[in-house]
Amino acid sequence: MKKIHPKVEEAVDTLKLTPVARRRLLTGAGLASASAAASALLAACTSSQDKPATSGAAGAAAPGDFPATPKWKFVLVCHVTTNPFFTPTQYGAQDACALLGTEFQWTGSKDSIVAEMVNACNTAISAKADGLAVAVVDKAAFRDPVNRALDAGIPVVSYNADGSRDDKGTSRLAYVGQGLYESGYALGQRALQQVESGEVAGFIATPGALNIQPRIDGAQQAFKDSGKPIKFTPVGTNADVTKGLSIIDAYAQGHANLAGMLAVDAGSTQSIGQTVKKYNMRSKGLKVAGGFDLVPETLAAIKNGDLDYTIDQQPYLQGFLPVLYLYLYKLSGGLLFPSETNTGLLFVTKDNVGPYQTTKTRFEGSDTAQKLVERSGAIAHA
Numbered sequence: 277m278k279k280i281h282p283k284v285e286e287a288v289d290t291l292k293l294t295p296v297a298r299r300r301l302l303t304g305a306g307l308a309s310a311s312a313a314a315s316a317l318l319a320a321c322t323s324s325q326d327k328p329a330t331s332g333a334a335g336a337a338a339p340g341d342f343p344a345t346p347k348w349k350f351v352l353v354c355h356v357t358t359n360p361f362f363t364p365t366q367y368g369a370q371d372a373c374a375l376l377g378t379e380f381q382w383t384g385s386k387d388s389i390v391a392e393m394v395n396a397c398n399t400a401i402s403a404k405a406d407g408l409a410v411a412v413v414d415k416a417a418f419r420d421p422v423n424r425a426l427d428a429g430i431p432v433v434s435y436n437a438d439g440s441r442d443d444k445g446t447s448r449l450a451y452v453g454q455g456l457y458e459s460g461y462a463l464g465q466r467a468l469q470q471v472e473s474g475e476v477a478g479f480i481a482t483p484g485a486l487n488i489q490p491r492i493d494g495a496q497q498a499f500k501d502s503g504k505p506i507k508f509t510p511v512g513t514n515a516d517v518t519k520g521l522s523i524i525d526a527y528a529q530g531h532a533n534l535a536g537m538l539a540v541d542a543g544s545t546q547s548i549g550q551t552v553k554k555y556n557m558r559s560k561g562l563k564v565a566g567g568f569d570l571v572p573e574t575l576a577a578i579k580n581g582d583l584d585y586t587i588d589q590q591p592y593l594q595g596f597l598p599v600l601y602l603y604l605y606k607l608s609g610g611l612l613f614p615s616e617t618n619t620g621l622l623f624v625t626k627d628n629v630g631p632y633q634t635t636k637t638r639f640e641g642s643d644t645a646q647k648l649v650e651r652s653g654a655i656a657h658a
Contacts, residue, residue: 339377348406353396354384355413363641368595376603390417397421407602408432413486415445422446431605435594437487450614452597454589460494470564473505474535479544483512491540517543539567549577578629588622592639
């Protein structure tokens with residue numbers, strides 16, 4: 277018998293063949309070089325006894341090393357379905373589905389009408405959806421739909437919004453999204469580094485909506501806890517960005533001595549940046565301006581110095597992770613229970629805004645293409 281290269285024996289050993297089958301493979305195939313190992317593995321792994329598992333519905337190979345499953349359908353219910361903030365959220369869900377061999381539906385309300393969201397939940401339950409992800413923007417309205425879904429064996433997670441701080445409002449299995457109150461508190465704390473006294477306005481598009489109300493509450497508490505002589509005033513704007521801009525513009529004209537302007541939603545944040553620039557408010561005593569999210573107007577305002585910072589909450593993960601968690605729950609028969617996941621709080625400032633402006637990706641919703649985003653250099657210490 278020829279001497280077999282050790283790499284060949286190593287490769288063949290991974291196949292866990294019977295002694296007879298192993299001997300026949302090594303002698304019959306005449307394997308004697310390391311380059312033959314890969315061929316042996318490939319041939320053995322694609323034999324009739326070890327064909328890849330297939331999905332019963334489509335006949336396609338199961339993803340990765342997972343077993344074949346039905347093509348599960350998960351429904352994501354959103355309060356503002358057409359808002360550009362959620363573009364990367366939809367890409368995240370889409371990418372997770374492509375990875376796992378599932379599909380998703382994006383539904384809800386485009387105008388934050390809770391009744392429409394509840395109807396979307398009930399429709400998904402009646403259609404026997406395989407899982408639900410719901411933005412719980414009202415702590416009472418979703419209690420019954422979530423209970424109905426769970427009673428029907430449909431797993432439910434919340435994302436982006438999770439009821440109020442003292443009452444999550446549903447029996448969902450887990451929440452995927454930013455810690456809303458905590459992020460608002462951090463917004464205020466950051467502003468306090470630049471403001472010692474005076475009046476600070478906190479703009480909120482939809483007061484009471486539980487995707488942003490906890491933020492304004494957190495910001496207000498941060499100013500209160502500081503003990504500084506600062507008057508913090510919450511100001512309602514509008515979900516319509518154009519209308520909201522008009523309100524912020526008028527407020528700025530009527531309060532010429534503002535020390536700070538903060539916002540807890542994307543539309544109000546970009547409007548602050550536009551207003552600060554329009555009235556050259558930096559030269560009139562404005563100490564700080566900041567808010568949330570990464571719309572292009574906000575990033576440009578940071579680059580130009582009209583905004584000091586914005587907070588990234590990684591909306592891509594708020595679509596990707598709910599799909600992943602629902603899939604794993606179904607796959608494991610409920611043993612892999614969804615995890616509470618805070619998608620983060622990252623301050624984007626003039627120092628680090630550059631890559632957000634120059635890199636177009638699905639992760640930030642600025643491009644549709646799948647691409648590898650290269651980076652180099654040291655990673656900042658947390």
